[in-house]
Amino acid sequence: MTDDKALRLRLAERLAERGYLRTAPWRAAVETVARHEFLRGGFFERTDTPGPTAWRPVMPDDPRWLERCYDDESLVTQIAGTISPRDIQGEIMRSPTSSRTLPSLVVGMLEDLQVEDGHQVQEIGSGYSTGLLCARLGDDLVTTKEVDPDVSASASVALAACGYFPELVVGDGLEGHPASAPYDRTIATCGVLELPYAWVEQTKPGGFILATLCGWLYSSELARLTVGKDGTARGRFLGGQVSFMLVRPHLPPDLGSLPDLDAADEQPTTVGANVLDDWTTRFVAQLAAPRTQRLSLERDGRTEHVLLDVGASAWAALAQNDRGAWTVRQGGPARLWDSIAEHVTRWRSDGAPGLDRFKVTVTPEGQAVSWSRV
Numbered sequence: 001m002t003d004d005k006a007l008r009l010r011l012a013e014r015l016a017e018r019g020y021l022r023t024a025p026w027r028a029a030v031e032t033v034a035r036h037e038f039l040r041g042g043f044f045e046r047t048d049t050p051g052p053t054a055w056r057p058v059m060p061d062d063p064r065w066l067e068r069c070y071d072d073e074s075l076v077t078q079i080a081g082t083i084s085p086r087d088i089q090g091e092i093m094r095s096p097t098s099s100r101t102l103p104s105l106v107v108g109m110l111e112d113l114q115v116e117d118g119h120q121v122q123e124i125g126s127g128y129s130t131g132l133l134c135a136r137l138g139d140d141l142v143t144t145k146e147v148d149p150d151v152s153a154s155a156s157v158a159l160a161a162c163g164y165f166p167e168l169v170v171g172d173g174l175e176g177h178p179a180s181a182p183y184d185r186t187i188a189t190c191g192v193l194e195l196p197y198a199w200v201e202q203t204k205p206g207g208f209i210l211a212t213l214c215g216w217l218y219s220s221e222l223a224r225l226t227v228g229k230d231g232t233a234r235g236r237f238l239g240g241q242v243s244f245m246l247v248r249p250h251l252p253p254d255l256g257s258l259p260d261l262d263a264a265d266e267q268p269t270t271v272g273a274n275v276l277d278d279w280t281t282r283f284v285a286q287l288a289a290p291r292t293q294r295l296s297l298e299r300d301g302r303t304e305h306v307l308l309d310v311g312a313s314a315w316a317a318l319a320q321n322d323r324g325a326w327t328v329r330q331g332g333p334a335r336l337w338d339s340i341a342e343h344v345t346r347w348r349s350d351g352a353p354g355l356d357r358f359k360v361t362v363t364p365e366g367q368a369v370s371w372s373r374v
C-alpha cells in the first residue's frame with residue numbers, strides 16, 4: 001500500500017467517524033481520489049509571527065507536505081489573485097484568493113447534494129471536489145467552471161493525473177455554463193452575495209442547487225434550493241457555519257479613504273455593535289446590509305466600530321459611552337445602522353429563530369430571504 005493510499009483511507013475513516021462521510025459511494029470516492037495531486041504546486045501556511053497575517057510556502061520537497069495534504073484543513077494555494085507558492089521565498093502579507101477547501105466541508109456538501117447515479121452536475125469552482133464528483137458519477141457527467149485560468153489549468157493537470165477528464169470551462173461561474181444544461185444538480189464551492197438566476201435556469205425542475213450565501217460582514221450559510229416548474233428556486237439553510245472564499249465578482253472593494261466620522265451627531269441606539277460578534281445575529285444584520293464592511297478604530301481613548309457601504313457612500317460609527325450605553329453616528333444617503341438595527345430587532349421580536357427556519361427564494365427578479373416566527 002502506497003503512503004498516499006494509506007493517507008486516503010485514514011482521511012475517509014476520520015470523516016466517517018465525524019459524520020461528514022455518510023454513504024458508501026462517497027466514501028469510495030474519498031478513498032480513491034488523490035488530494036495531493038491538487039496540491040503539487042504547494043500551498044501556503046500561516047506564520048506564527050506577531051503583527052499582520054503572513055504566509056509562507058510549503059512545497060512538495062518539504063517532509064510535511066504529503067501528510068498535510070490529507071489533514072482536514074483548508075490549504076491556501078494562491079495569494080493576491082496571481083501569486084502561487086512557487087513564486088515566494090520567505091513570507092508574504094497579502095490576502096488569499098484561492099484554496100483547497102477542508103475535506104470535511106467538501107464531503108459534507110457533496111453528501112448534502114444528494115446525487116444519484118446518472119445525474120449530470122454543474123460545479124462552480126474546480127479542484128479536489130471535481131475529482132470526487134468524477135469518482136462518484138463518472139467524468140462524462142461533470143461540468144466544472146473556474147474563473148481563474150491558472151487554477152483551472154492546475155485542476156486539469158491534477159484531474160488527469162487521477163484519470164479524470166470532465167468538461168472544464170474557464171469563465172465567470174455566476175453565468176453558469178448553459179451549453180451543457182440542463183443539470184440535475186448545481187453546486188458552488190465558493191460563496192456568493194446573491195444566488196444568480198442563471199443557475200436556476202440551468203437546473204432541471206426538481207433539481208437541487210447547493211450554494212453558500214455570504215456578505216461582507218463574513219457570516220455565511222449553506223443553502224439547498226429546489227427548482228420548481230415555475231422557474232422559481234426555494235429552499236432553506238442547512239446550518240453549520242459554512243465558510244467559503246467569495247466568488248471574485250462579489251469580493252468587497254477597497255475601503256479607500258474613510259469618511260469624516262465626526263460629520264454627524266451622536267445618537268443613542270438600543271442595538272450595539274456587539275451584536276455582530278454572534279454568528280447568527282451577524283447573518284441577520286448582513287441581510288439588511290450585505291455590502292457593508294466592518295472595522296475597528298481606536299479614537300479619543302475608546303474603540304469605535306465603523307461600518308461602511310462603499311458603493312452606497314453610507315457609513316455608521318458606534319461606540320460605548322462612559323456608562324456603557326451604545327451611541328451611533330451615521331452619514332451618507334442611507335441610515336446604515338438604522339436598517340441593521342431594525343432588521344435585528346424584528347428578528348428578535350419574532351423569537352430569534354435559528355437559521356434552519358429561514359427560507360431562501362430566487363426568482364428572475366432576485367433573491368429574498370425570510371424567516372418563520374418561533
